[in-house]
Amino acid sequence: MTHLACYAYGVGHADEGVCLRLEIDNYRILLDCGLKNLASLIDNPITTAASASPLTGIAPSTVMSVAAPQIDCVICSHAHTDHAYGLLALHQTFPHIPIYASHITAHLLPLNWPEQTVQNTLCQALPWRSPIEIFDRLTIEFIPAGHLPGAAAILLSYREPHSERVMRVFYSGDFYLSNTRLATGLRLEEIRGLMPDVLILEGSYGTQRHPHRRQQENRLMERIAQALHDQQSILLPVPTIGLGQELLFLLRSHYLFSGRNLDIWVQGLIAMGCDAYLDLISQLPIAVQNFAQTQPLFWDEKVQPRVQRGQPPHQTEPCIVLTDAHTDLSHFCHHGQWLVLFPEATTSTVEWKSHAPTATDPSEAIVTAETYWLSEHSDGNTTLQLIHSLRPQHVLFVHGASDTLADFAHLDELSSRYKIHMPQPGTLVELPVAESAIVDTNLPETRYAGEVAETTTEILISLPIDFTLDPRWKSFADTGVVEAYWQDQQLIIRGMAPTELTSNNAGASQLSRNCLSCQFYRNQRCNNQDSPLFQLQVTPDGYCLEFAATDIAN
Template sequence: MTQLECFPYGAGHGDEGVCLLVRMGPYRILLDCGLSDLTALSGDSLEVSAPADVVLCSHAHSDHAQGLLNLHRAFPQMPIYASEVTTQLLPLNWLDEPGRVPQFVHALPWRSPVEFQDGLTAELFPAGHLPGAAAILLTYTPPEGRSHSILYTGDFFLSNSRLVEGLRLEELRGLRPDVVIVEGTYGTARFPHRRQQENQIAERISRALSDRQSILLPLPMVGLGQELLMLLRSHHLFTGRDLDIWVDGTVASGCDAYLELLPHLPTSVQNFAKHQSLFWDDRIRPRVRRLHPEQRSLVGGSPCIVLTDFSIDWQEFCEDSPERWLILLPHHLEEGLIEISPEYDIETYVLAQHCDGASTTQFIHNLRPQHVIFVHGDPNYLVDLTGLDELHNRYHLHSPASGSLVELPIGETFLQPAPPETTYEGELTELGTVVTITLPDAITHDPRWRSLSDTGLIEARWQGQDLVLRGLTQRELMTQNNERSPAWMDSSEKDCCFRCRHYRGQRCWNPGSPLFNFKVTPDGYCPVFEAAQTAMEPTREDVDQAPG
């Protein structure tokens, strides 16, 4: 029987990169190398034999590619391959290297099997997500017996975006690989259609500009930044608008790299570029200009948009007048940056670059493999995917941690392990004018409970026949309250926190309230409001911290 195994040196959990060693018969194939430290590949010394017979890189994002240069330097004879576009984008990972890094990654064509060793072939298919991103089909045909195949998606996206066409399912539908290694970045989450997401972020930016705010968008070097810039250049809310868009740091370097890729971008983008510059343009509104570091403190005098690196100290732009800036973060980058400076006006947005839960399951059902390995995502999100009945009942599911070997027997009968416990049984009670939902305390053991219970308040909405519950964060409450007039300072009667007898020092001290011991806004509200005997005068601290 042909040996099939997958050993993740990096499974892409949290901040770790993706680096997967696949064994097919006698051959070892390394899929991506997003490791910043290569000691996991060969211990403390790299003076050993090459860790693989061949290396294949799915795309140029650093969490999949940053270790390739050091890997090449350690094992210069080990061949490394990627799509042609990816070979052009990869040098962006080594901008800090002195001198020009020579080309060491070999380009492979699309949709054409290439044989590396006797019986071992690889074929690349466009995967969406980023220009040049590839889904990689590995096939091994032994001297005797049937062929075996593994499909690795890398990061993939089924929907078309502004600068990249989505993965075409019809190209893969008949492949029937034995194993699919698929990313699960968003877990089982569901998102609106891509165009709806674009309209939502465009409308939010437009509204802030109308309110005389400037917009700061911290972004990675390639991918999302260029997508947003193209959106701002072509959306009807911004075309012809007297507006400056500034592009800073490595995001600007990413734009320059995209300009070199124009023949590989979608036809609609190439047609756009025939009439006006794709990015840099001082002539047509909105104007797009490159921003130099010494100019960072100078922009924002009039409303503008700034795209910058998410790794820099973005307070340089707005520390003198934070009230004139709105910082918009991709939802997956929010937590780390808010910890730096929570007093700024920060909101998040969704502009998906990966498949949501529904698209991921659709993709798997179209391929019908025996084994599915989930990588690249929060471990809790991957557990959610492995717990789906519609997947668990049909496929052998795996979600390995880094350093855990996954054996992949094909055609054998073995018991599928029990799915992880991701559902909780509770009770629902109707009590007059309120409904109480009781859940077991085991639910609090999940790390996500903390964000759900942040304020003790939830939002409920119907999704078909299902009722979806979502926790409301302090930041959302502040945003909602800021959009309302500060009626808490009126003399009118209102059942708000400011007029509750348990409100002291901007906190709720009612043990029976879901807001107990939380910092609350004066115009907040909870179901156990108790009126103070006399309306208290606002303290200086209350006035300073009041919404609006």
């Protein structure tokens, strides 16, 4: 059996970046490198009396050279610091190790190291949705993951040398099923039924439920509009890429601010991030491209609201300022009233609050601070939808606080169907794969003609007895119970596994508690206004806490 395992250098707890080593047979693939210190990646450093290179992160005592890590390649899911910060040091120390990323990510990566010159050779850009063989029998495919322009979910497929079976690992990176202003969400229809052997999944928000993204945006815009009405200026500390550009475009395009006589100022690295986005307009959503054809996407001193670089001058009229997350915010609030808005969903909020400005002279400035919620990751229910759509054997949860990830691991609907893991830094998780679950691409695509008969009480589907000669029939008919549901215009019929049916009654109960059997499920969408899935396209086997059984299910 092919060796399959995952070693964790960092899993995104607190300030720790994400860095995982995936082991498939004899290959070692590094998934992201958000480490601030590369010492854990280096095996048996060779020491001499010389000074150490600061890139390795090893104590500056006596390191002269280091042994190369046992890594065949690095795959970067997206350009956020907690996934990419260690890439430059790794490349400068071991330039022979190839680094792969999407075209957009390759363009945004240098923003993580603004004080250094980053060569174009840092990483190799790969296209979307095109399986590429990077090593013998090992292919990689990038799938747009939402969350951030260029963010990729990664599908790795390995064909075993003797059996010709294919093993698949799906790494979500940071993903978001909903569309944001500048990134299209991950499309479930592209990956539904993929059935990877291993799913490595972020669980940033745990099992929390969130309002729809547009509702979050409207609440934030309404709060900012109210503050401006109250003669307060707004200060928004944000990361270099992602949230800052989202907020700036939202302020430019939202109906509460479009055409409003207002000055918006953009500081420091946020402005550099905006410039990088301008180079990528042709790869942003169509709505953004259309907007950019009529007026500038960011910088505009004529069309209201006006957007400019730099720090606002002393003025009496309220304004909005976007600045770097870790800047000393007291530099901005000298006169008048200020409202500082921190993103509640960001793990660095506590650190940012320590930089919040305080008025030394109350007669000069009045400063208040609040938090807002603008999610950048999928919530608990949509994360469950992704898992059930993929149907993996193993699920590894990373990127989130230990207690929020544990909430996922303890859900019965996951632990009863999948093998759940929560890797910790410095640990190796073995991932044995059941033979029956490995997809054999050599199986024939045989089609059978059948008949459908409708009676007053039931529908009968008859197929020829030759159907049972197919090797897949045994697993399909193992329990004698099937589930049927509509997918677009096609009727899907699947066999229920023994683990899904502890007994006839339990099986019936389980089957009833899904979107398919919910009275609000119509045309593949949720119509329950109290559900976080309201108006979203959902899979038939999805579930949320607002489930309401139909009369038939009851």
